[in-house]
Amino acid sequence: xxxxxxxxxxxxxxxxxxxxxxxxxxxxxxxxxxxxxxxxxxxxxxxxxxxxxxxxxxxxxxxxxxxxxxxxxxxxxxxxxxxxxxxxxxxxxxxxxxxxxxxxxxxxxxxxxxxxxxxxxxxxxxxxxxxxxxxxxxxxxxxxxxxxxxxxxxxxx
Amino acid sequence: xxxxxxxxxxxxxxxxxxxxxxxxxxxxxxxxxxxxxxxxxxxxxxxxxxxxxxxxxxxxxxxxxxxxxxxxxxxxxxxxxxxxxxxxxxxxxxxxxxxxxxxxxxxxxxxxxxxxxxxxxxxxxxxxxxxxxxxxxxxxxxxxxxxxxxxxxxxxxxxxxxxxxxxxxxxxxxxxxxxxxxxxxxxxxxxxxxxxxxxxxxxxxxxxxxxxxxxxxxxxxxxxxxxxxxxxxxxxxxxxxxxxxxxxxxxxxxxxxxxxxxxxxxxxxxxxxxxxxxxxxxxxxxxxxxxxxxxxxxxxxxxxxxxxxxxxxxxxxxxxxxxxxxxxxxxxxxxxxxxxxxxxxxxxxxxxxxxxxxxxxxxxxxxxxxxxxxxxxxxxxxxxxxxxxxxxxxxxxxxxxxxxxxxxxxxxxxxxxxxxxxxxxxxxxxxxxxxxxxxxxxxxxxxxxxxxxxxxxxxxxxxxxxxxxxxxxxxxxxxxxxxxxxxxxxxxxxx
Numbered sequence: 044x045x046x047x048x049x050x051x052x053x054x055x056x057x058x059x060x061x062x063x064x065x066x067x068x069x070x071x072x073x074x075x076x077x078x079x080x081x082x083x084x085x086x087x088x089x090x091x092x093x094x095x096x097x098x099x100x101x102x103x104x105x106x107x108x109x110x111x112x113x114x115x116x117x118x119x120x121x122x123x124x125x126x127x128x129x130x131x132x133x134x135x136x137x138x139x140x141x142x143x144x145x146x147x148x149x150x151x152x153x154x155x156x157x158x159x160x161x162x163x164x165x166x167x168x169x170x171x172x173x174x175x176x177x178x179x180x181x182x183x184x185x186x187x188x189x190x191x192x193x194x195x196x197x198x199x200x
Numbered sequence: 201x202x203x204x205x206x207x208x209x210x211x212x213x214x215x216x217x218x219x220x221x222x223x224x225x226x227x228x229x230x231x232x233x234x235x236x237x238x239x240x241x242x243x244x245x246x247x248x249x250x251x252x253x254x255x256x257x258x259x260x261x262x263x264x265x266x267x268x269x270x271x272x273x274x275x276x277x278x279x280x281x282x283x284x285x286x287x288x289x290x291x292x293x294x295x296x297x298x299x300x301x302x303x304x305x306x307x308x309x310x311x312x313x314x315x316x317x318x319x320x321x322x323x324x325x326x327x328x329x330x331x332x333x334x335x336x337x338x339x340x341x342x343x344x345x346x347x348x349x350x351x352x353x354x355x356x357x358x359x360x361x362x363x364x365x366x367x368x369x370x371x372x373x374x375x376x377x378x379x380x381x382x383x384x385x386x387x388x389x390x391x392x393x394x395x396x397x398x399x400x401x402x403x404x405x406x407x408x409x410x411x412x413x414x415x416x417x418x419x420x421x422x423x424x425x426x427x428x429x430x431x432x433x434x435x436x437x438x439x440x441x442x443x444x445x446x447x448x449x450x451x452x453x454x455x456x457x458x459x460x461x462x463x464x465x466x467x468x469x470x471x472x473x474x475x476x477x478x479x480x481x482x483x484x485x486x487x488x489x490x491x492x493x494x495x496x497x498x499x500x501x502x503x504x505x506x507x508x509x510x511x512x513x514x515x516x517x518x519x520x521x522x523x524x525x526x527x528x529x530x531x532x533x534x535x536x537x538x539x540x541x542x543x544x545x546x547x548x549x550x551x552x553x554x555x556x557x558x559x560x561x562x563x564x565x566x567x568x569x570x571x572x573x574x575x576x577x578x579x580x581x582x583x584x585x586x587x588x589x590x591x592x593x594x595x596x597x598x599x600x601x602x603x604x605x606x607x608x609x610x611x612x613x614x615x616x617x618x619x620x621x622x623x624x625x626x627x628x629x630x631x632x633x634x635x636x637x638x639x640x641x642x643x644x645x646x647x648x649x650x651x652x653x654x655x656x657x658x659x660x661x662x663x664x665x666x667x668x669x670x671x672x673x674x675x676x677x678x679x680x681x682x683x684x685x686x687x688x689x690x691x692x693x694x695x
Binding site: 044046048050055057059064066068072074078080083085087088090092093094095096097098101102103104105106107108109111113114115137138139140143144163164165166167168169 | 366386387390391543548549551552553554555556558559561582583584585586609610612613615616617618621622625653654655657658659660661662663664665666667668669670671672
């Protein structure tokens with residue numbers, strides 16, 4: 044069995060044959076050896092690892108979190124195609140929370156790093172900042188709104 | 201002693217109090233908001249009562265509902281934990297008029313010490329050293345500007361009703377003052393329902409050292425030594441320890457700080473457990489900061505070193521029992537360190553990270569104490585403070601305690617919500633932390649040299665193996681999101 048792997052954005056491959064594996068990263072690092080797996084316990088060349096799945100692509104190994112994707116090369120589709128954004132930047136909530144203050148209005152000129160919206164979660168207030176200098180094209184939220192992670196709050200162009 | 205006590209709190213501290221109650225043979229009543237129906241405290245308590253919707257202003261902060269619930273369940277006393285109503289004099293009074301014992305100091309002492317400005321005045325009168333600053337809330341921008349100018353920058357804006365760094369801002373020059381004043385007042389208003397702010401001279405590179413006190417209703421008042429809480433991020437404590445490493449080079453400092461703390465407590469007519477916070481400068485001069493009129497988050501380190509149970513003493517004192525501990529008999533044995541496990545992402549500016557706990561394997565073994573409010577499947581709500589658990593280690597020396605804490609952190613598996621467990625291992629390995637030369641700016645310096653721990657390629661291979669086998673459909677059991685208990689239950693039913 045052979046699978047493509049991406050770990051924290053870096054790609055590689057893993058080949059599994061019986062109780063042997065070969066893991067090769069794009070940077071040339073290669074790991075090869077005998078493994079044994081029992082529940083969350085993996086032994087690889089006699090060394091012990093604890094592997095637990097988190098949310099989404101998160102996977103935790105011995106206390107460290109990795110973002111990992113494993114897929115069959117036969118299912119490989121062309122990349123998601125990062126569409127050119129024409130300088131438009133969408134500022135999204137980085138966590139679920141509540142909008143406390145909106146510091147700009149549509150049409151305002153903003154500097155890079157200028158605060159746009161203040162979101163509060165778990166009693167911490169966080170200011171969402173403009174990633175670039177430009178003009179506020181759109182404010183898509185309002186004070187006191189409850190927002191989810193990734194929800195777009197403001198568009199700057 | 202009481203027969204039944206209501207716990208007006210949530211999370212790990214509710215669990216802590218429920219445990220103490222069970223040990224003393226007292227029935228416990230947990231309280232819960234909508235988000236906390238499934239909480240660990242509810243599961244461990246004898247009884248539990250719904251007190252409102254998820255926002256704390258509609259549940260844990262509702263004095264009327266809490267009191268009515270205590271009445272309905274026949275609780276004779278209420279333990280408020282920390283935060284929420286724990287430092288609310290109105291609540292303490294409401295308890296008294298409903299004939300319920302508030303487990304904490306008298307309302308009058310809370311009022312005297314609750315406002316930081318009033319507490320400062322009281323400390324000055326009691327002869328405790330204080331940091332120069334305004335002794336009242338600022339009336340506005342003009343007064344703030346004049347006060348900051350006469351103190352000299354840098355200054356610190358602080359919420360009169362504050363705690364935990366909420367409503368606090370460092371200001372390095374007049375240009376920053378106006379926006380800092382606005383932010384501090386707004387944050388204070390949201391956190392405490394009181395937007396009053398005052399200004400103090402900033403003590404550079406201070407240590408934060410606090411003294412635990414305990415007083416009964418018969419005039420006995422003692423201190424249980426210090427906790428050093430200098431390891432803070434944005435004024436939020438993350439690691440606490442006892443003894444302070446500073447005590448080794450200043451053998452009389454504990455007693456001098458202890459006596460200053462007791463003078464303040466005596467002047468306020470204090471009873472029950474409380475904490476007097478001090479800033480300590482490079483020359484070991486100490487300045488009174490504030491009094492926390494409640495049980496502290498970090499009380500376990502004092503318990504580990506003194507061998508006392510602070511919650512048990514809180515209950516005994518509230519029930520009118522005399523303090524049988526004598527100051528001379530208090531001993532500090534070994535060293536204890538605690539770290540606060542938060543649902544936050546150290547790799548993304550410590551953003552809070554609510555979510556569901558997917559896998560949990562908790563550390564134990566020699567010298568380890570875990571005060572936790574979570575379990576597999578628990579959904580960490582976004583409405584509250586992101587504290588999940590407190591992990592503490594005791595050892596005969598600070599070095600041993602650090603090694604044990606690191607070992608326990610390595611054992612700790614907590615997935616589903618991002619958390620600071622791996623980050624603590626980095627801090628504990630840091631030479632400056634190990635040296636014990638701490639200050640409240642230690643973590644800022646640490647962040648500048650921090651190298652994020654990366655997984656080794658072998659570890660990546662192990663994780664990739666698990667996912668590859670899963671994609672093959674061999675169904676490794678650890679990858680399913682449901683508990684194995686549920687699975688085996690289902691299997692039983694299908695037999």
